[in-house]
Amino acid sequence: MSGERILVAKVGLDGHDRGVKVVARILRDAGFEVVYTGLFQTPETVAAAAVDEDVDAIGLSMLSGAHMTLAPLVVQAVRARGVDIPVIVGGTVPDHDLQELSDAGVAAVLTPGATAEKIVAEVRRVLDGAPMTS
Numbered sequence: 462m463s464g465e466r467i468l469v470a471k472v473g474l475d476g477h478d479r480g481v482k483v484v485a486r487i488l489r490d491a492g493f494e495v496v497y498t499g500l501f502q503t504p505e506t507v508a509a510a511a512v513d514e515d516v517d518a519i520g521l522s523m524l525s526g527a528h529m530t531l532a533p534l535v536v537q538a539v540r541a542r543g544v545d546i547p548v549i550v551g552g553t554v555p556d557h558d559l560q561e562l563s564d565a566g567v568a569a570v571l572t573p574g575a576t577a578e579k580i581v582a583e584v585r586r587v588l589d590g591a592p593m594t595s
Contacts, residue, residue: 465517465588470498470507472521472531481522484551484580488520491581504531508538511546517588518568523552533565540566547587551575563593 469485471478478500485495496514498507511519519539521532532550539546547568554562554570562570568587571580 464492464494466494466496466514467518467520467584468496468498468507468511468514468516469520469522470502470510471500472502472504472507472523472535473525473527474501475523475525475527476500477524478522480524480552481520484520484522487577487580488584490577491584493584504534504538507535508542511539512542512544516546518584519546519548520584521548521550521552523550523554526553528552528554529558529561532562532567536566549584549587551580567593569593 467488469481471481485497488495496516498510507519521535523532528550532548536548549569550562550567551571554572559570569583571583
């Protein structure tokens with residue numbers, strides 16, 4: 462069992478949460494403690510919850526196409542609180558956005574079709590501090 466705490470959240474107006482619930486279960490089964498904040502969160506509420514819950518990483522489920530706006534805002538909101546909790550984005554993210562997300566401080570991006578093993582491996586890689594891979 463890993464013991465790390467992961468906060469998973471839906472930011473913005475995306476109301477589809479089946480995938481994030483599946484990911485939460487995958488992470489729980491891998492030994493992570495998972496905190497799910499629910500739908501329609503703002504970058505500020507995610508950052509506040511992450512700090513309040515003392516999590517080791519944040520997972521954002523982004524299917525609305527707003528990842529280029531909302532994910533960097535979450536990173537900024539977390540850092541504005543004086544902590545550097547890594548942010549992992551999962552969802553519909555085109556390849557051409559990966560470098561800009563990385564430059565904005567996103568630690569990893571998981572796209573549709575990522576296996577349970579890939580999800581767990583990426584979270585562990587991020588928690589170990591390894592750089593983002595393409």
